[in-house]
Amino acid sequence: xxxxxxxxxxxxxxxxxxxxxxxxxxxxxxxxxxxxxxxxxxxxxxxxxxxxxxxxxxxxxxxxxxxxxxxxxxxxxxxxxxxxxxxxxxxxxxxxxxxxxxxxxxxxxxxxxxxxxxxxxxxxxxxxxxxxxxxxxxxxxxxxxxxxxxxxxxxxxxxxxxxxxxxxxxxxxxxxxxxxxxxxxxxxxxxxxxxxxxxxxxxxxxxxxxxxxxxxxxxxxxxxxxxxxxxxxxxxxxxxxxxxxxxxxxxxxxx
Amino acid sequence: xxxxxxxxxxxxxxxxxxxxxxxxxxxxxxxxxxxxxxxxxxxxxxxxxxxxxxxxxxxxxxxxxxxxxxxxxxxxxxxxxxxxxxxxxxxxxxxxxxxxxxxxxxxxxxxxxxxxxxxxxxxxxxxxxxxxxxxxxxxxxxxxxxxxxxxxxxxxxxxxxxxxxxxxxxxxxxxxxxxxxxxxxxxxxxxxxxxxxxxxxxxxxxxxxxxxxxxxxxxxxxxxxxxxxxxxxxxxxxxxxxxxxxxxxxxxxxxx
Numbered sequence: 001x002x003x004x005x006x007x008x009x010x011x012x013x014x015x016x017x018x019x020x021x022x023x024x025x026x027x028x029x030x031x032x033x034x035x036x037x038x039x040x041x042x043x044x045x046x047x048x049x050x051x052x053x054x055x056x057x058x059x060x061x062x063x064x065x066x067x068x069x070x071x072x073x074x075x076x077x078x079x080x081x082x083x084x085x086x087x088x089x090x091x092x093x094x095x096x097x098x099x100x101x102x103x104x105x106x107x108x109x110x111x112x113x114x115x116x117x118x119x120x121x122x123x124x125x126x127x128x129x130x131x132x133x134x135x136x137x138x139x140x141x142x143x144x145x146x147x148x149x150x151x152x153x154x155x156x157x158x159x160x161x162x163x164x165x166x167x168x169x170x171x172x173x174x175x176x177x178x179x180x181x182x183x184x185x186x187x188x189x190x191x192x193x194x195x196x197x198x199x200x201x202x203x204x205x206x207x208x209x210x211x212x213x214x215x216x217x218x219x220x221x222x223x224x225x226x227x228x229x230x231x232x233x234x235x236x237x238x239x240x241x242x243x244x245x246x247x248x249x250x251x252x253x254x255x
Numbered sequence: 256x257x258x259x260x261x262x263x264x265x266x267x268x269x270x271x272x273x274x275x276x277x278x279x280x281x282x283x284x285x286x287x288x289x290x291x292x293x294x295x296x297x298x299x300x301x302x303x304x305x306x307x308x309x310x311x312x313x314x315x316x317x318x319x320x321x322x323x324x325x326x327x328x329x330x331x332x333x334x335x336x337x338x339x340x341x342x343x344x345x346x347x348x349x350x351x352x353x354x355x356x357x358x359x360x361x362x363x364x365x366x367x368x369x370x371x372x373x374x375x376x377x378x379x380x381x382x383x384x385x386x387x388x389x390x391x392x393x394x395x396x397x398x399x400x401x402x403x404x405x406x407x408x409x410x411x412x413x414x415x416x417x418x419x420x421x422x423x424x425x426x427x428x429x430x431x432x433x434x435x436x437x438x439x440x441x442x443x444x445x446x447x448x449x450x451x452x453x454x455x456x457x458x459x460x461x462x463x464x465x466x467x468x469x470x471x472x473x474x475x476x477x478x479x480x481x482x483x484x485x486x487x488x489x490x491x492x493x494x495x496x497x498x499x500x501x502x503x504x505x506x507x508x509x510x511x
Contacts, residue, residue: 050381053384053385055381055384055385079387079389080387082384082385082386082387083387085385086385087381087382087385089378089381089382090378091377091378093377093378093379093381093382094379094382095374095379095382095383096374096377096379106386106388107386107387107388110386110387110388110393111386111387111388156386160386
């Protein structure tokens with residue numbers, strides 16, 4: 001019961017040119033742990049998350065979730081697997097034609113056989129878990145602030161009781177106080193629901209606060225893995241430059 | 256030079272291939288359960304009912320100008336009594352279906368591409384997939400079914416509005432006898448003229464919705480990407496409608 005990523009390659013073709021994003025990523029996420037993947041913008045952190053739920057196919061390599069090979073699994077088993085994997089998108093990705101209630105209840109309405117009344121109870125309960133009151137239920141996403149959208153999106157993820165939650169830059173674009181509140185939510189979600197979480201971020205405060213392990217993605221590979229304390233004390237000049245947030249060092253600005 | 260040409264050919268083939276695959280997957284998604292009644296009805300209102308004003312105006316004026324032009328040209332042969340029949344034939348066989356399709360491609364095709372495109376760039380479509388719901392089934396199928404059902408209805412409606420426009424101009428402007436106008440129409444027009452026109456509209460409906468959805472799903476890179484997708488959807492759908500119309504008409508005449 002874990003996520004194992006072995007030798008994953010992924011490139012995209014843009015304007016006829018091949019752009020290599022991931023070149024041999026190896027990463028194992030231990031069950032019930034919280035792992036943060038750090039790295040600069042555009043290094044393929046989000047791509048890696050999307051590969052885990054097969055929103056993209058990798059060019060090569062193996063990704064196993066609970067022992068199921070994601071890369072070759074049938075469509076049916078992928079859809080089943082996705083019920084266990086919650087994905088919190090960077091821009092929240094709430095359906096803007098639906099109310100908060102419909103958004104949070106969407107997966108349950110579609111995939112479960114629960115009655116509307118039961119779904120409604122779960123929706124209210126999950127909203128409570130992320131610190132929202134019932135008065136948001138019938139609001140549209142456009143009426144919510146960025147922080148509230150993130151909370152609703154997290155409630156939507158929690159609605160199906162996933163075993164894994166993938167957070168794509170959960171604190172990007174939020175003010176420091178809201179960002180910290182989201183960090184607290186990630187921690188409490190893990191404690192309350194016992195989920196394994198992977199957080200992709202370049203927010204170092206968030207990385208050190210929420211994770212058991214930190215992995216750094218650079219040049220298409222994981223170049224460092226350790227507990228937050230180990231990462232802080234690392235001798236690797238690339239990691240040190242990133243953690244300290246310095247423009248001077250082996251990582252060039254031009255990359 | 257040769258490499259460049261080959262690269263272009265490769266891109267063109269790749270895009271054609273993706274379109275064909277998308278079309279097949281969309282059609283499969285439309286016939287596979289769960290069938291989404293509520294969403295399909297919603298789309299039928301958006302696509303069908305809300306297109307009525309623009310389809311009315313387009314076909315009314317086309318019928319009017321058609322009667323005008325026909326009467327003016329045919330006057331030289333002293334065959335003015337046939338104006339009604341000619342207007343009806345042109346509207347039923349060709350102009351009703353094609354004009355409706357082109358106008359709806361501009362209104363509905365663009366709308367579909369813009370809506371799905373902005374859902375794509377804000378990751379709402381990915382979010383749907385990640386929750387185990389197939390976007391082809393949830394988003395594409397209702398739009399596809401609704402368009403394929405509504406374009407024929409709109410076309411028949413356009414046929415008669417266009418004929419009505421021709422009647423108004425023929426009788427009140429050109430000064431033809433109303434009874435004769437209708438008599439000659441009935442004499443010339445066969446039910447087959449309506450059905451052959453109607454047969455084509457199902458294909459037009461499929462083109463409009465599938466091209467709109469395809470372009471929406473492919474869009475990337477924020478607002479400008481959505482804009483490009485919308486433009487591309489209207490252009491490609493219009494071209495495909497005209498080309499498909501030519502070939503379908505050829506086949507229909509071959510069979511007659």
